Amino acid sequence: MSNNDWHFIANKAKSLVNEAAQQIKKSLKNERIVEYKSNPNDLVTEMDKQIESFFDEEIKKEFPSHLILGEEGAGKEISTLDGTVWIIDPIDGTTNFVHQQRHFAISVGIYEDGVGKVGIIFDVMADELFMAVAGEGAFLNGVKLPSLNEAIVKEALIAVNSGWIIKDERLISLVRDCRGTRAYGAAAIEMASVCANRTDAYISLNLSPWDFAAGAILIKELGGKITTVEGNELNLLKPSSICVAKPGLYEQLQSHYFNRK
Ligand code: 2AM
Numbered sequence: 702m703s704n705n706d707w708h709f710i711a712n713k714a715k716s717l718v719n720e721a722a723q724q725i726k727k728s729l730k731n732e733r734i735v736e737y738k739s740n741p742n743d744l745v746t747e748m749d750k751q752i753e754s755f756f757d758e759e760i761k762k763e764f765p766s767h768l769i770l771g772e773e774g775a776g777k778e779i780s781t782l783d784g785t786v787w788i789i790d791p792i793d794g795t796t797n798f799v800h801q802q803r804h805f806a807i808s809v810g811i812y813e814d815g816v817g818k819v820g821i822i823f824d825v826m827a828d829e830l831f832m833a834v835a836g837e838g839a840f841l842n843g844v845k846l847p848s849l850n851e852a853i854v855k856e857a858l859i860a861v862n863s864g865w866i867i868k869d870e871r872l873i874s875l876v877r878d879c880r881g882t883r884a885y886g887a888a889a890i891e892m893a894s895v896c897a898n899r900t901d902a903y904i905s906l907n908l909s910p911w912d913f914a915a916g917a918i919l920i921k922e923l924g925g926k927i928t929t930v931e932g933n934e935l936n937l938l939k940p941s942s943i944c945v946a947k948p949g950l951y952e953q954l955q956s957h958y959f960n961r962k
């Protein structure tokens with residue numbers, strides 16, 4: 702596909718994300734219907750499902766050959782990344798959506814034969830749209846973001862969920878050594894925050910492809926690093942841990958905390 706084709710797809714993706722955000726905002730005045738998934742802390746609402754169906758229908762209409770992989774069931778039969786695949790989290794941060802009505806995002810990553818091409822993260826209530834087209838830079842509400850600077854642990858703000866810290870000795874040492882921790886409770890927003898230079902790293906021990914598909918494209922576009930915690934390349938068809946960090950800091954995290962020899 703040519704660059705022009707990718708611009709067309711990226712613009713369409715952006716307008717679908719904006720439309721989806723309007724639907725979510727409108728829904729806030731209604732009471733949310735909440736169900737549990739794998740456990741009582743794993744929530745899903747009717748809006749998660751509605752927004753995923755909206756993307757599914759609109760993408761199929763506009764690009765019938767494209768595939769869609771979404772958290773709420775779209776494309777669960779997909780077993781390869783051949784072709785053009787949209788990896789979508791309709792609401793990332795559902796717990797925040799339910800409890801706080803803020804700090805949730807729409808995350809859309811578009812891949813061609815497994816290569817990241819377009820990444821969009823929209824923090825709906827902050828009205829912040831992060832967007833990257835591979836090779837053309839990353840933008841926040843249309844303003845180009847600078848490449849990420851080198852960082853070091855002792856001056857770093859690290860996004861990590863307290864639930865993971867109490868389970869993992871490696872994270873306890875890291876938390877002790879870094880400047881501070883932050884946790885918004887939405888993986889896509891944590892990654893966008895590294896992109897915007899608000900935090901320096903984000904670590905999670907278990908995420909799914911829709912949580913990091915868009916963030917990975919944005920982070921790489923800005924010169925940041927993203928792998929599993931053990932330093933392996935991410936697989937976009939499988940759940941995994943993730944380690945996102947600014948250059949320099951990433952290598953320090955790997956050599957001092959996660960892959961000590
Ligand atoms: P979600 O809101 O789309 O489910 C919460 O710390 C972050 O982890 C959110 O980005 C959330 O995405 C993600 N997450 C991944 N798996 C989860 C699970 N089983 N239960 C709750 N949150 C999960």
Ligand code: CA
Binds near residue numbers: 744745
């Ligand atoms: Ca979920």
Ligand code: CA
Binds near residue numbers: 790794911912
């Ligand atoms: Ca998610």
Ligand code: CA
Binds near residue numbers: 749791792794795
């Ligand atoms: Ca979700």
